[in-house]
Amino acid sequence: MSVPNAPSVLFTPMNIGSVTVPNRFVRSATHEFMAEEDGRMTKRHLELFGGLAEGEVGLIISGHAYVNRRGIASPGQTGIYDDRLVEHMRGIPEAVHRTPAKIFLQIAHAGRQTKERLIGGTPVAPSAVPDPVFKVVPREMTPEEIRGLIRDFVQAARRALEAGFDGVQIHAAHGYLLSSFLSPHTNRRTDEWGGTAENRARVVVEILRGIRDALGRAFPVIIKINSTDFLPTGLTLAEAIAAARILEPLGLDAVEVSGGMTESGRGSVWPGLRTEDEEGYFVGPASEFKAALKIPVIGLGGNRTFSVMERFVREGRVDFISLSRPFVREPDLVRRFRLGLSTRSGCVSCNKCFNPRGLACGDLKKHPSPG
Numbered sequence: 001m002s003v004p005n006a007p008s009v010l011f012t013p014m015n016i017g018s019v020t021v022p023n024r025f026v027r028s029a030t031h032e033f034m035a036e037e038d039g040r041m042t043k044r045h046l047e048l049f050g051g052l053a054e055g056e057v058g059l060i061i062s063g064h065a066y067v068n069r070r071g072i073a074s075p076g077q078t079g080i081y082d083d084r085l086v087e088h089m090r091g092i093p094e095a096v097h098r099t100p101a102k103i104f105l106q107i108a109h110a111g112r113q114t115k116e117r118l119i120g121g122t123p124v125a126p127s128a129v130p131d132p133v134f135k136v137v138p139r140e141m142t143p144e145e146i147r148g149l150i151r152d153f154v155q156a157a158r159r160a161l162e163a164g165f166d167g168v169q170i171h172a173a174h175g176y177l178l179s180s181f182l183s184p185h186t187n188r189r190t191d192e193w194g195g196t197a198e199n200r201a202r203v204v205v206e207i208l209r210g211i212r213d214a215l216g217r218a219f220p221v222i223i224k225i226n227s228t229d230f231l232p233t234g235l236t237l238a239e240a241i242a243a244a245r246i247l248e249p250l251g252l253d254a255v256e257v258s259g260g261m262t263e264s265g266r267g268s269v270w271p272g273l274r275t276e277d278e279e280g281y282f283v284g285p286a287s288e289f290k291a292a293l294k295i296p297v298i299g300l301g302g303n304r305t306f307s308v309m310e311r312f313v314r315e316g317r318v319d320f321i322s323l324s325r326p327f328v329r330e331p332d333l334v335r336r337f338r339l340g341l342s343t344r345s346g347c348v349s350c351n352k353c354f355n356p357r358g359l360a361c362g363d364l365k366k367h368p369s370p371g
């Protein structure tokens, strides 16, 4: 097998803010289920991220790390809510930096998409809109709590920098807290944090401003944002693009475009992809972000086939290609592409990689050969 049209644009470097990513492949944030109970990263993270870097992923984005203890989404999740967690992280960027790869920490708060027993209280949200899946009626955040949340995100970014990460990704997708602020379905506030699309974006704007004030312009900050919530009363693509346009001049360095929230029954992790036509399922909306912005855009969703990904970038629809599940199965996929040993990922999108004992491919034993 050989890679068509090599050398490919996918193996050319590109900057995200001040850092040079050696190629166009991004490991999209993927919850590893590998942290200690208090959120500490472990040796398993080190092995995982070191392996992805050896496998030539250009930019690795960690699974979502909660910025305060009320923001945990599920057990085994990484925390970044306290300075003492930093020392347990340092080895990870160090391992990644033995290669040309870069690593960003994804910083997050679960909002209402969590369990009361996990956080030891009532989950918080912009408004008290019940979540039918988590069976949670969240408590509306006070303006003081929102200010506290902004500080927590800024502190989390500072800790990521101190741990040696190359940047952070603000998780504002998938119905988690920041996503629920952006969405008119879950944000029914009438104060400065709700109502107009601009007001709904304010919390993210203030987080970015806060990070820039604390850490300067050089530290890369990117965002993962929904293009749609898949709800008739949810965020629109135009509103999401408008939010990105507010953030861009404030120092946002890139956008990764996703979609979905738990309540809609449709998230970002679509099962059962089979044909090339189904690949890149958020690349369409991502290309609309690209048309509206100058910063790099990362195209996500079911990317599996080298030639399809290459076309997305060559045609200027997106700048980077991100993948999650394929790298669970094949951490060396990018190297295999470069060497012409694979033309597509063997990932069958079965979603058995969601493993509370630790991220692992549930299909690999059954079907060991890459498809």
Ligand SMILES: Cc1cc2nc3c(=O)[nH]c(=O)nc-3n(C[C@H](O)[C@H](O)[C@H](O)COP(=O)(O)O)c2cc1C
Pocket: 028, 029, 030, 031, 032, 062, 063, 064, 106, 171, 173, 174, 224, 258, 268, 269, 270, 300, 301, 302, 303, 322, 323, 324, 325, 326, 351, 353, 354, 355, 359
């Ligand atoms: C096991 C698993 C964990 C995930 N954890 C996160 C996460 O922590 N943060 C996030 O933004 N997306 C998360 N996602 C979504 C992925 O980043 C990605 O958006 C989605 O899987 C689609 O990409 P893919 O088709 O390449 O898998 C997760 C997906 C999987 C399968």
